[in-house]
Amino acid sequence: MTAPVPVGDGGARNAARGPAVWDPGPVTDAPGPDPVAEAVDRVLAERPPPDDAGTVSPWHLLVVDGPSARRRVNESLLTLSDGVTGTRGSLEEDGPDARPGVFVAGVYEHGPHGESLLEVPSWANLAAHDGPLPGERLLDLRSGVLWRQVDAEDGSTLRTARWACLARPGTDVLVAQGTSDVLDVKTGSELVELHTSTGGGVTAVVETVRADPGRRPRGGDTHLVRISSFATSSRRSPSKKVAAASHERARRAGVVALLAEQRSAWDERWGEADIEVVGDGELTQAVRLALFHLMSSVPDRGEAGIGARGLSGAAYSGHVFWDADMFVLPALAGTHPAAARAMLEYRIRRLPAARRAAAALERKGARFPWESGLDGTDVTPRSGVDDRGELVAIRTGELEEHITADVAWAAWHLASWQGSWRFLDGPGRRLLTDTARYWASRVRRDGEGRAHIDHVIGPDEYHEDVDDNAYTNQMAAWNLRRAAEVVLRRGSAAEHREAQGWRAVADALVDAWDPALGRHRQFVGYDDLEPLLVADVGPVPVAADLVLGHQRVAASQVIKQADVLMVHHVVPDVGPPGSLAADMDYYLPRTAHGSSLSPAIHASLLARLGRLDEALAYLDIAQRIDLDDVTGTTAGGLHLATLGGLWQALVMGFAGLRLTGPDDEALVLDPHIPAAWDELRVRLRWHGHVVRLACRPDGVHVQCAVPLRVRVGDAPALAVHPPGEWVARTDRSHELEQEVRP
Amino acid sequence: MTSHEPTRHRRPEARPRATLAVVAEAGDVAMDWAPLVAALARTFDLEVADVGPGRAEPGRRADPVGLAAAMPGPTLVLPSRLGHRARRRDGATAPVLERVLVPSDAGDELARASATLVGALGRSGVAVTVLHVVTDDNRPRMWEGAGHHAVQWFEELAARHGCAGPSLRVVAGSPRREIAMHSASVDLVLVPWHHIAADGRAPVVRALLDGELDVPVLLAPLAWVGTLASGAPARRRLVR
Numbered sequence: 001m002t003a004p005v006p007v008g009d010g011g012a013r014n015a016a017r018g019p020a021v022w023d024p025g026p027v028t029d030a031p032g033p034d035p036v037a038e039a040v041d042r043v044l045a046e047r048p049p050p051d052d053a054g055t056v057s058p059w060h061l062l063v064v065d066g067p068s069a070r071r072r073v074n075e076s077l078l079t080l081s082d083g084v085t086g087t088r089g090s091l092e093e094d095g096p097d098a099r100p101g102v103f104v105a106g107v108y109e110h111g112p113h114g115e116s117l118l119e120v121p122s123w124a125n126l127a128a129h130d131g132p133l134p135g136e137r138l139l140d141l142r143s144g145v146l147w148r149q150v151d152a153e154d155g156s157t158l159r160t161a162r163w164a165c166l167a168r169p170g171t172d173v174l175v176a177q178g179t180s181d182v183l184d185v186k187t188g189s190e191l192v193e194l195h196t197s198t199g200g201g202v203t204a205v206v207e208t209v210r211a212d213p214g215r216r217p218r219g220g221d222t223h224l225v226r227i228s229s230f231a232t233s234s235r236r237s238p239s240k241k242v243a244a245a246s247h248e249r250a251r252r253a254g255v256v257a258l259l260a261e262q263r264s265a266w267d268e269r270w271g272e273a274d275i276e277v278v279g280d281g282e283l284t285q286a287v288r289l290a291l292f293h294l295m296s297s298v299p300d301r302g303e304a305g306i307g308a309r310g311l312s313g314a315a316y317s318g319h320v321f322w323d324a325d326m327f328v329l330p331a332l333a334g335t336h337p338a339a340a341r342a343m344l345e346y347r348i349r350r351l352p353a354a355r356r357a358a359a360a361l362e363r364k365g366a367r368f369p370w371e372s373g374l375d376g377t378d379v380t381p382r383s384g385v386d387d388r389g390e391l392v393a394i395r396t397g398e399l400e401e402h403i404t405a406d407v408a409w410a411a412w413h414l415a416s417w418q419g420s421w422r423f424l425d426g427p428g429r430r431l432l433t434d435t436a437r438y439w440a441s442r443v444r445r446d447g448e449g450r451a452h453i454d455h456v457i458g459p460d461e462y463h464e465d466v467d468d469n470a471y472t473n474q475m476a477a478w479n480l481r482r483a484a485e486v487v488l489r490r491g492s493a494a495e496h497r498e499a500q501g502w503r504a505v506a507d508a509l510v511d512a513w514d515p516a517l518g519r520h521r522q523f524v525g526y527d528d529l530e531p532l533l534v535a536d537v538g539p540v541p542v543a544a545d546l547v548l549g550h551q552r553v554a555a556s557q558v559i560k561q562a563d564v565l566m567v568h569h570v571v572p573d574v575g576p577p578g579s580l581a582a583d584m585d586y587y588l589p590r591t592a593h594g595s596s597l598s599p600a601i602h603a604s605l606l607a608r609l610g611r612l613d614e615a616l617a618y619l620d621i622a623q624r625i626d627l628d629d630v631t632g633t634t635a636g637g638l639h640l641a642t643l644g645g646l647w648q649a650l651v652m653g654f655a656g657l658r659l660t661g662p663d664d665e666a667l668v669l670d671p672h673i674p675a676a677w678d679e680l681r682v683r684l685r686w687h688g689h690v691v692r693l694a695c696r697p698d699g700v701h702v703q704c705a706v707p708l709r710v711r712v713g714d715a716p717a718l719a720v721h722p723p724g725e726w727v728a729r730t731d732r733s734h735e736l737e738q739e740v741r742p
Numbered sequence: 743m744t745s746h747e748p749t750r751h752r753r754p755e756a757r758p759r760a761t762l763a764v765v766a767e768a769g770d771v772a773m774d775w776a777p778l779v780a781a782l783a784r785t786f787d788l789e790v791a792d793v794g795p796g797r798a799e800p801g802r803r804a805d806p807v808g809l810a811a812a813m814p815g816p817t818l819v820l821p822s823r824l825g826h827r828a829r830r831r832d833g834a835t836a837p838v839l840e841r842v843l844v845p846s847d848a849g850d851e852l853a854r855a856s857a858t859l860v861g862a863l864g865r866s867g868v869a870v871t872v873l874h875v876v877t878d879d880n881r882p883r884m885w886e887g888a889g890h891h892a893v894q895w896f897e898e899l900a901a902r903h904g905c906a907g908p909s910l911r912v913v914a915g916s917p918r919r920e921i922a923m924h925s926a927s928v929d930l931v932l933v934p935w936h937h938i939a940a941d942g943r944a945p946v947v948r949a950l951l952d953g954e955l956d957v958p959v960l961l962a963p964l965a966w967v968g969t970l971a972s973g974a975p976a977r978r979r980l981v982r
Binding site: 068069070072096097099113308315316317319380381383384385386387388389392394396461538541542543545546547593594595596625630631632633635636 | 850853854857861876878881882883884885886887888889890891892893894895896897898899901902912913914
């Protein structure tokens with residue numbers, strides 16, 4: 001990396017480049033209002049008024065700064081991203097406990113833990129005060145602006161507002177006003193260039209201007225504006241011209257206009273992607289916080305490799321897991337499909353690496369890695385440590401193969417939301433066919449012609465190297481069938497023959513359903529393990545592997561997270577009628593929820609089953625995972641998959657939205673609304689249209705600008721005309737689900 | 743907040759000098775430990791007060807936890823002999839303050855206090871090991887794996903305690919046993935505590951002192967540690 005290169009004095013450059021909102025203008029004998037101070041005042045005047053005491057604002061996250069072990073957790077929660085960069089919510093003066101940083105999407109660097117997402121110094125630092133100032137910060141989710149207010153007893157004050165421009169990805173703004181004892185900042189412009197060992201880099205123009213001291217409207221206060229513009233590239237040196245041009249456009253617009261633009265951009269997003277749980281402000285706040293981070297973390301153009309912590313922290317090194325495909329992507333497919341499409345572009349561009357990985361194992365098709373970064377090769381660590389620092393082998397890179405089917409599922413899922421074959425007939429086709437080809441070459445045939453997948457790890461990572469894992473086999477079969485469907489729509493005779501072969505493999509694959517048991521078996525030999533229930537280990541969530549030790553937990557029936565039940569979540573029609581209830585009855589008491597991915601999925605499935613009290617209990621765990629730092633690792637970034645799971649639980653579980661494929665002719669809903677809620681309101685995009693749902697136990701009010709066919713429960717689909725209609729539920733399908741339990 | 747009036751935040755104030763209470767069985771014992779007591783007084787800017795003998799009657803130890811709870815500041819409980827802590831320096835036997843063990847349950851309060859103490863000791867050149875004993879009460883509720891999750895969990899645990907990874911030790915088991923075991927290689931066990939000796943409180947502190955460790959134990963009330971934090975020299979960072 002190269003060091004930052006200062007390029008001169010900002011004041012002189014301002015004059016040379018023409019007027020901007022903070023330009024001081026000509027000096028006169030009778031100084032008028034300083035344009036910088038005026039702009040700062042106008043921005044800061046837009047801070048939302050305080051919320052009523054004791055209430056949780058569903059649009060605001062309020063954080064009280066002070067000596068706290070939560071400082072780094074708050075930094076994650078207050079991250080501002082725009083899909084290109086993510087700036088952690090550190091205080092402007094940070095301090096010794098801070099973990100400031102800016103993470104650059106898609107740009108990786110070789111570091112001590114292998115390949116990791118590039119982190120650059122924060123553009124938002126200010127020279128201010130000795131150590132962190134106590135005060136309050138408010139993240140306004142509606143506008144994506146982080147407001148800060150400090151009022152010290154000695155009269156010192158500091159007010160800041162900052163945001164990552166959603167409409168101008170890569171541009172960030174900070175305005176500040178404070179007494180001169182807390183705000184003493186050099187002005188000027190810097191060109192920052194960083195080059196990575198992987199060939200990529202970042203170029204940033206960071207410019208700070210300050211109000212003319214001689215024209216300050218109030219004695220002693222300092223007003224300043226900083227605009228930072230980033231140009232990034234994963235594989236080559238980013239253009240200085242791009243960063244400079246972007247910066248010039250932003251400075252010409254001025255911060256007042258940039259704030260208005262920011263509000264408008266977020267208004268547009270929220271207009272298509274909101275959830276409000278009427279009667280539960282805390283839950284509404286949590287799910288809006290989730291949506292805020294999901295939407296701001298993922299770019300909607302080019303490719304988007306979304307790491308487990310998005311752009312909010314260094315944990316997980318920015319590596320891309322199944323979290324992206326199965327947890328984050330569905331939420332974006334249903335709200336901002338362009339972002340979901342960018343996520344799939346990341347996978348499409350890494351098909352060559354996936355094909356090489358399959359070939360290296362002497363298999364066909366494409367095998368996606370458990371963890372990937374820049375080029376799509378496997379970057380999963382081979383060893384790690386337990387809670388006492390003891391060395392532990394990590395075998396997920398070698399054995400957790402279900403991600404290959406997960407990628408295919410994600411492609412199909414987006415097409416289902418869009419109601420169009422265009423993606424699957426075009427660039428997404430290979431995601432299904434190459435993965436199907438892999439599974440067809442991966443299975444082992446026994447003497448009776450049945451197909452098996454040996455030596456894998458399922459989502460339940462407590463049990464390694466197992467055969468015929470229910471999730472892996474079911475997803476592989478699903479992958480094979482859907483790929484065949486794609487090929488049989490359009491393909492050559494040879495391709496059709498191959499597709500028929502895939503169907504035969506899918507039909508032959510052991511599906512883990514045991515009619516005698518009346519449930520799915522998680523893997524071969526699972527029922528022979530120690531019949532331990534999680535209640536014997538502790539209240540959930542519980543890190544059972546730490547309580548029992550790795551060996552004992554592996555020898556027991558306690559599982560880490562949804563495995564069999566995960567199949568029900570992503571393929572709702574899997575298994576015979578009643579199998580969800582049967583599998584839930586069996587596996588829920590054995591699930592430790594040692595993974596942050598687990599509670600939301602269970603909330604979703606329990607809601608589908610009408611077990612609403614239990615569903616709410618798991619939903620509560622899911623919504624608090626980052627807010628309460630349940631894993632002890634939120635300081636390293638937000639659990640983006642948990643945030644996506646929370647959205648899925650509310651939409652797929654409580655609202656009961658169900659997708660089958662691109663040919664779905666009706667919007668299928670099956671609401672299960674707890675008595676504690678007045679209404680569940682959802683805004684989403686289905687088949688290209690913005691749809692507003694108001695779900696109640698007895699039906700759904702559906703609004704859309706175009707006519708839709710809507711089915712609620714098992715009733716026949718009805719036509720709903722603009723501006724909207726109430727669709728009553730006329731069946732008791734959720735009760736039937738329970739009645740047919742074996 | 744109840745109105746639009748901004749909350750006024752108090753800035754740190756200068757702290758008064760605190761007193762280090764020294765509890766020892768007898769005056770000559772305290773004299774033996776004088777170099778260590780002096781080092782602590784320098785490190786934490788303390789005045790030293792000898793609170794008298796540590797035995798209530800022959801053969802029975804007084805209640806040092808109760809004594810410490812009655813003291814306004816930190817309390818140093820000295821063992822009856824120097825033991826292996828004595829070092830040869832210029833031919834004389836004297837205890838030193840070079841290595842300190844700070845146990846923590848990793849809760850917010852103790853972690854914050856540990857960070858303050860680690861900082862103060864570090865500035866004096868003392869090597870500190872923070873010992874976190876994992877128990878049923880403080881075990882992580884979710885453990886997502888031995889790879890990235892563990893790396894981040896350790897990093898954050900160390901950061902919360904103000905120490906780099908190598909000076910953080912995590913073990914599982916009985917806090918009393920583990921602290922006693924790890925105290926064998928240090929000159930002082932420094933225990934941040936809530937300063938409450940009522941029945942049922944401070945069980946680990948009580949168990950440690952009842953166990954008659956062969957090492958001095960400094961009980962550091964959280965309120966006193968808080969004054970160290972507010973009075974600590976702050977860093978001025980001029981980034982731009």
